[in-house]
Amino acid sequence: MSIFRLSPPYLAGANHVTLQMMQVLLALVPAVVAMVYFFGYGVLVNITLAVAVALATEALMLRIRERPVKPFLSDGSAVVTAVLLALAIPPLSPWWLTTVGVVFAIVFAKHLYGGLGYNPFNPAMVGYVLLLLSFPVEMTTWLPVASMSQQPVDLLMAISYVFTGQLPGALTLDTLSGATPLDAMKTQISQFRPPEVIMNQPLFGMFSGKGWEWVNFWFLLGGIYLIYKRVISWHVPVAMIGTLFVISGIFQLIAPDLTGTPMFHLFSGATMIGAFFIATDPVSGSTTLKGRLIFGAGVGLLTFVIRVWGGYPDGVAFAVILMNMLVPLIDYYTQPRVYGAR
């Protein structure tokens, strides 16, 4: 007989933190493949670098905090943080940008609050926002989809740029880069160009940015897989996507020139990765079912507000962090009715 626990229950389910994190990583794979296809190998280099930095930082912090290194390092949470952050930064980013973001996320947003389970804010988003505020130029230098680029980014190019800042031949990042669809939409609307005209430009695809709509689609599919596997509940994504859809739909009807269509918002920028992989972070999110609906709706609403009236083209990261602040309040007021309570 094995050494079992000395208190009931003596049965254990198969659920485990590591297993959940692995499922999350698995669900990200299709979208990552899509991003590599559209934006080149820089995405993979970013991910690899971010994961390596995250694991090293995590190990160091655990050592400093005198926590057991192995169980916490193998829980997979640092890897998930690193991958999410790597997917959020531009495909061709200098190594120090990724490193600063990941180190800040792991050290300040996670371990200084007490490590796994104790961080009030989503670490990946804290890292992202730090980079966005500190290095706006580097953080907004996105690449257009490969089919529109004069020079698709191959693996050697990516490694060379990330670690040396050099591109082969006469290429510079400026010649390669271009505005993201969200960026283009925002800028041109401020120049009073109607959204349906903007949507006809080559940067746009069927109902959103070219490439971006597919990336978002694969995030959506990965997210559905996570719901099916019961790693996340449907509440946050449905509330967030639903709110974003409804609110952009309302403005579509009353002020069609204000912003893009509901479908444009749903399949642009970080909507889907935010809805299924970021806002669903259990640690920094609400735990009650009603609370999750409120949390998700809040993220959706704030995302729309920031995209339309804010200073940044996308708003998911800010929306998530703002809603993280409200979590204790939401949780307190959304306690379920206990059995037998009158």
Next chain:
Amino acid sequence: MTQQQLGSFPGGLKLPGHKKRSTQMPIRRMPISKRLILPLQQHIGEAAVPIVEVGEKVLKGQRVARAEGHVSVCLHAPTSGVIRAIADHQVPHPSGLTAPCIMIETDGEDRWIERDPVLDFRSLSSHEIRQRVREAGIVGLGGAGFPSFIKLNPGVRHHVETLLINGAECEPYITCDDMIMRERAAGIIEGIEIMMFALRAKECVIAIEDNKPESISAMRFALTANKALSETTRIVIIPTKYPTGGEKQLIQVVTGKQVPSKGLPIDIGIVCHNPATAYAVGRAIRHGEPLLSRIVTVTGTDVTHAGNFETLFGTPIRELLEFCETKRQPDEPFIMGGPMMGYNLSGDDLPITKTSNCILVGVDDVAIASQPLPCIRCGECAAACPASLLPQQLYWYSRSKEFDKTEEYNLFDCIECGCCDYVCPSKIPLVSYFRFAKTEIMNQERERRKSDIARERHENRLARQERERLEKEERQKQRKAALAASKAAQKKAENTETESTTETAAVKEDN
């Protein structure tokens, strides 16, 4: 039998049942042990008080200890033999403590004492039935061991709408209720009839989980045989889900109603009993047989011949395990009860008692003792909680010993079913934390009450001292006043005397 709309409770788990392991053979009778160890307390409430002497010969069914106080039942010799000792012995309790027990050396003759069967229970009053149930030592055989006669008394303030027979047996591995329903359905129906009569209940619902088709058909068959009873009694098939067998959860499934928090089922007109208890009531009234044995499931991955055994109380568990052949090493711990709510015991000389429903040696998917990870607030526990609690919040506050907060989050509505533990991805022993918090709160409560009494005493003492002081002062004052008064009077008297003397003198002078 019409199927009515069933309710359901939130959360719960679909657990692998592992029940077939112990239902392959009919109930077998465990051979009489040479020595029986009868703990005086096998029920909730006051321990029974021995009424036999060491060396005395006893017959099967003879009372060896009487009930003490209201919440208590009698205890009987499970077979004939000689009382060898009345002394402390290790009892099946999670703490491994010892308690007073009656030791009987059996003679193997199994000779009965004279019994007093009542063929027509309707000739008895409700009170007489309860009295007999109490005398027969019957307690809830589902595992809690609450004296059954109390639950056959609706009291003056309540009336009973429904007698609910809990045949859910939702915990994995345990099959003793399943087997008794399969094999002794008629006896259970007999007991139900008596219980209905004692409770003056309007209807009876026999709830059985749908993973026990044999039980369902056996009970149906037995019920059809009793025309009168089948008009007020129905069998309800309920979905298999853990913990449907929890009293409150079962009531919610069957009636859609919830027992008020901190209340009892009787508050909404329901009384719950276990089928084995009903069977015991039938035997006690109709056959005059006190409760001497119970069906015990012996099962688990390490048991070679798993099954159900009718076992006399006091039989050493070791003998039962030897009888079934296990891979267990001597003194290796085993589980008493189910894998979700049972407790582990070690010690080979522990006896089977009225509450020993299952001996489990080795489980599949065993929870390994390991260092838990921090809570990641995933909310799986809240989703699994049948009481709609927020275990992650309770854990947080239990851990930081903010006990008033745990009460705010309704800690005492936790039924300790273990669903939260089971689903926790961080493998946190949540139930252990909740038990700890409950015990701490109850201890604090006790301390507070103690200190309240002490303070009251102290205050009373101060008040008494103050009163005494005041009284003393009052007395002194009075005495002083009296003294002053008497002095004044004396003075006055003296004065009048002098006056009168003067007067006399004056008169004299006048004369």
